[in-house]
Amino acid sequence: MSSSEMRxxxxxxxxxxSQFIDFTGAGNKTAFLYxxxxxxxxxxxxxxxLNGSLSGQIPEEDSFDESTILTLWTSYCVSGExxxxxxxxxxxxxxxxxxxxxxxxxxxxxxxxxxxxxEISQEEFLEGFKNLNCQNLDQLKTLLSxxxxxxxxxDNFKEFYLFSFKxxxxxxxxxKRVLELDVAIPLWELLLKDRFPLLNEWIKxxxxxxxxxxxxxxxxxxxxxxEFTTIINDDLSNFDPFDAWPVLIDDFVNYVQQKKEKNNK
Numbered sequence: 001m002s003s004s005e006m007r008x009x010x011x012x013x014x015x016x017x018s019q020f021i022d023f024t025g026a027g028n029k030t031a032f033l034y035x036x037x038x039x040x041x042x043x044x045x046x047x048x049x050l051n052g053s054l055s056g057q058i059p060e061e062d063s064f065d066e067s068t069i070l071t072l073w074t075s076y077c078v079s080g081e082x083x084x085x086x087x088x089x090x091x092x093x094x095x096x097x098x099x100x101x102x103x104x105x106x107x108x109x110x111x112x113x114x115x116x117x118x119e120i121s122q123e124e125f126l127e128g129f130k131n132l133n134c135q136n137l138d139q140l141k142t143l144l145s146x147x148x149x150x151x152x153x154x155d156n157f158k159e160f161y162l163f164s165f166k167x168x169x170x171x172x173x174x175x176k177r178v179l180e181l182d183v184a185i186p187l188w189e190l191l192l193k194d195r196f197p198l199l200n201e202w203i204k205x206x207x208x209x210x211x212x213x214x215x216x217x218x219x220x221x222x223x224x225x226x227e228f229t230t231i232i233n234d235d236l237s238n239f240d241p242f243d244a245w246p247v248l249i250d251d252f253v254n255y256v257q258q259k260k261e262k263n264n265k
Contacts, residue, residue: 016042024049025139050146052133069129072136073122085119092120096141102190107147110163116170158226161191165222178216181206188225196229198256205252214248221246 009017013035020031020042026049033054038045048054076088084092093099098108112128114120134140150156168183169176179187185203192199202225206214224246232239239253 013040016040025135050143066126068135069126073125083119083121095137108144109167110160111147161226162223164191165219177219180216181214184217197234201256202252205255221248224249
């Protein structure tokens with residue numbers, strides 16, 4: 001967008017354009033593209049910008065500047081190091097207001113497509129910022145704030161939940177298709193605490209040595225547990241043992257029902 005075009009905009013649109021840029025950190029041409037596309041509705045345009053709906057149409061002048069993000073990377077990564085970790089990672093999390101927020105740290109890992117808990121590689125850092133169309137920490141913080149709302153959508157949460165399995169595995173174990181139980185439990189406590197009323201019973205069950213002494217959780221069981229929390233009633237009244245549930249979930253239902261029968265005697 002040229003200076004003359006900017007001057008020719010009505011005052012109301014100039015103000016809207018400035019507000020959009022201040023909120024998103026987008027360039028003039030990108031801001032104008034989104035506002036024009038979405039009829040100058042700043043709320044809709046900002047949401048679509050954060051979702052990257054027009055990322056393939058971003059004007060060249062407003063395209064991603066990798067050197068800016070590389071400079072940001074070097075402000076955290078000690079010279080010669082390949083990862084941001086330890087104190088540097090703690091500083092980065094503090095700078096994006098996530099130091100005491102485990103759930104949003106997981107959202108950050110999801111959005112940056114990180115592969116290993118406790119570290120960020122240079123490639124992940126650069127590609128993550130590029131894919132999110134973020135040029136600075138303020139833009140990243142704005143996007144993360146909006147991402148929290150994304151989790152209210154079932155499909156988005158499912159993607160996030162399935163990502164957490166792979167993230168919890170780390171790169172050394174991603175071919176095993178299992179997640180160690182001591183990693184799975186804190187992840188369930190973080191991700192499902194407000195979504196699964198039987199979570200405490202589930203955790204007691206998988207830790208119970210009389211129930212098979214579980215050491216790890218398969219990717220199938222991980223995925224199907226989320227399905228279970230979504231479609232099965234809290235009292236298990238609509239659970240059908242003839243449906244194709246993993247054996248561990250079948251055993252869990254028997255475990256809960258047997259405890260109820262024992263308590264009712």
